[in-house]
Amino acid sequence: MLVEDVLEEENIVRIAEWFHGHLGPCLVLGLKMTLQAFNILGVKRGEKVYIYIETPGKPPYTCVIDGIQVASGCTVGNGRLKHGIADKIRATFRKDNKKVDISIKFEVIEWINNNLYNIPTNHPKLRDIAESILKSDPYELFLVKIQNSSEHH
C-alpha cells in the first residue's frame, strides 16, 4: 500500500492535527517519514519499533516528532521514541536488526526556514503547504538509507 493511501484511508492526518493542535508542514513530514520507514521495514503501527529522532530544538522542527508519534505509536511515554537535538531532521527506525534512516532533504528544511519561520500556527498558508507535502513524492522530500545488519552484539 502506498504511503499516500495510508494517509488518506486512516484519517491519520486528522488524528495528528487533533493531537498536535494544528496542521503544518512539519507535522505532515513526520507522518510521511514514518509511513515510508514502516513500508520499508514491513511493519505496521503498534509493532515494536524503536525510533531515534533528531531535530533542531524548537518548533516548527520539533512538530515532526508529534507526526512520528501519531503515525508510529512509538512515543516518549512508552519509551520507544527518543529525541535528540541536531541541526538537521533525521530519524532512525529500528525493528530487530533492520534499520532505516530517513532524513529530510536540506533544501526542504531550508525552504521551511525561509517561508514558515515566525508564521502563526493558525495561518492558512501552513495548511496549504501541509497539503501539498502530503501529495509529494516521498523521495523528493527525504533521503533514505537502509541498513540490514546481521551482526549480534
Ligand SMILES: [Zn+2]
Ligand atoms: Zn506544529
